[in-house]
Amino acid sequence: MSRLLIRNARLVNEGREFDADVLVANGRIEKIATSLEGYNEPVEIDAQGQWLLPGMIDDQVHFREPGAPDKGSFYSESRAAVAGGITSFMDMPNTNPATLNLEALADKKRRAALNSVANYGFHFGVSNDNLDTVAALDPREVAGVKVFMGASTGNMLVDDPRILERLFADVPTILLAHCEHTPSILANEQRLRERFGEHIPAVAHPLIRDAEACYRSSSFAVELAQRHGTRLHVLHLTSARELALFEDKPLSEKRITAEVCLHHLLFDDRDYHRLGHQIKCNPAIKTRADRDALRVALLSDRLDVIGTDHAPHTWAQKQLGYREAPSGLPLVQHALPALLELVIDGYLPLTTLVAKTSHRVADLFAIPDRGYLREGYWADLVLIKPEPEGNPVSSQPILARCGWTPFAERSFRHSVSTTLVSGHLAWHNGQVVDSCQGLPLHFVR
Template identity: 40%
Template sequence: MELFFGGKIITGASSAEGALVVDNGRIIKVSTEENAAETLAAEYPEAVKTDLKGLCIMAGGIDAHVHFREPGATGKADMETESRAALLGGITSVMDMPNTKPATTSIQAVKDKIALAQGRMWTNYAFHIGATNDNADEIAESAGMSMPGLGAIKVFLGSSTGNMLVDNQEALDRIFSIKTRPVLIHSEDENIIKKNLLEAKEKYGDNVPFEEHPNIRSRKACIMSSIRALEKAMDCGTHLHLLHVTTAEEVHMIRAAKIQKAKITGETSLNYMTFCDEDYAVLKGKVKCNPAVKTAADRQLLRDAFHDGIIDTIGSDHAPHLLSEKDAPYLNCPSGVPSVQQSLSGVITVALDEKTPLEKVASAMSERAADIFGIKDRGYLKEGYIADMVVFDPEKEFTVGKPAYKCGWTPYEGRTFKGWIKDVYLAGRKVVADGVLVEEKPSGQPLLLEPLRDA
């Protein structure tokens, strides 16, 4: 039993000095009343005491959008290396995307990934299942299952990654009629992108400059696709989670949908709150990602939307590639930015810069993700919840160093962040101490998603 006191307890609802008690892996008491530390110390005299003076304690980060590349591309990244980096960054649970090789487009493929993860994941985990034009039956079946490690449903409406581009109306109708799981949408219109790419090739030949990326994967491609997705979701009553929102227009759409009380939620990533189109001239392939980062005005609006709670969650979209691959010319350069280790500190930095209350960080980085995905017993600093927790120093500025990823780089390296991740707890066990991994072997557990209710 351990009593934490002297620090600020940050939840989506409040940020206040207080104390909490952890026993047997779970939070059994949280108090922000006056003299909470003394009261709880008297109530639990056997508890080991940990002083968090000057620090903040929050539920561990839930990153529902990572690409750990396993199986199929373990030269770039694997479950063990990337989950270790995530843990060091204060992320205690991840949900991995289905565009691996083979693609995770069947229940069996999810089971295979769960088997691969066993004993190798430093964080808790689940694996999303990807929709195709031909697997609607299996997707519907998965939505009714209660299997630890099984994630939500991912639909690539725009970008064909493997065979996962879904454009068959009948298949989409069936998927959008699912009510028990969120439907995650990658929203970019493939036809608009193809046309833009063709034009760029005509103009520049093989030497398309990286600055063209936001013109090729244009805002129009995002907006047109999102209009269709939101309209359909509102018709069908789908729990639609719009992934990596990049444009002001999509933020406004989500805001409008919420006024209509539609079950529309939105995610952005730190990449879109940090970089803008001007960075392509300098950082080139290192910030090539899909969707493209848009303008400085979009970046500011995304920061405002995080402040206002219009953006519900922040996923890293951690998508590692080797530096040698990212150094290739535009047309051969793969898209994706490695960032899971920087995500939480980076979001704390954005919050402090924008004078956004830290409550919003707790909300976007864990509580809302737990709600939207129906994650059982995690994501909150609340009595009865599993003690996945992160302790950070909001005052401490630091320079982002070499990340722990297998690929060994991130575009955030060298930037100044606030919100240093000091300690990380997984089910009450200290696994990171003073920024250093102290756990001997991975102990992440599969996440259990509970069916969503139509409330």
């Protein structure tokens, strides 16, 4: 498909909503106009007033390839992503093998090129023994560099202050940090084990991975970044206290930024009683007060972007006891419909949601020609259909390989009717278009 015309759409872009037609040619937006008459394109879509948004750019996913084919792959999870309005993703390095060298990075790029229907980029990992490789990275070849300052597996936990000092001083591009203070977590868990024995309930998770453990680590990361002038991006904030570490000013004026994830905006600690380990994740979903503080912070420039941290595990694994049940949950398939609930309920303007799922992500990671509805930009587009009677999640097939979702009991008031990736239909009328092939994201640094 080289040309496509979308008529009668309600565009949401750069703080505005307006009615227009959009012509797509050779993968890019060729023309945006109030009315495009006289065109006879091979594919025309009558939006009938549906919102047309730039596709969500998800800065944090775990698609599990290579190493965990029972949990996910670029094939399965990218298809779930386009169904949820995500047109581009950036995959995390804690796979098996981990993305700690250039060979592993090249292997993931090759796999995605063969199998992903969404556009793709990759974060590079940090261990205690690959700092020379990290320092020598070409910033244009990776989305970012990810450091686990707590709560990781294998050799990717980096909490030695000497190594962190060198990393923050030498990292050649944006540094993404998972911030939790491991000694605090271990001490909290020991106290809970003394109380509950080996049968720690799921509701104890935010008591073990509490706000203090997050703050001790994130405040240390911010202090290191300030001292070394590091371009730091702190992932998945979960607590009200941490928000004070970040400035409320435009992205262009900051070197330290922050992400919030949709599950920390939509769930709180009351949901553990109902969902148990389905919502066990690191860092933990915390109190309602924390959730509400994160929602309010989205209205300012204190929180810069929204991601998913999509991290699927099998249903059987999630049924295990507390210490065995892995952390992480599948989220990409319902990303925009779930976030739009915040818009409908009055917590977030639609233009702000678009800014923090598309515009700001492209700006933050220096991704050219994506993230906006602009002539000449890649046509990464999503049409959003209203569902006045509600669209029950339970009535839809789950495309993520794990086969389950924490939203199974929910009904969303919007659905994704069409997703275009680099100008090609990727999702339309409830079906993945398998012929679509995502493109590698480029980073201009």
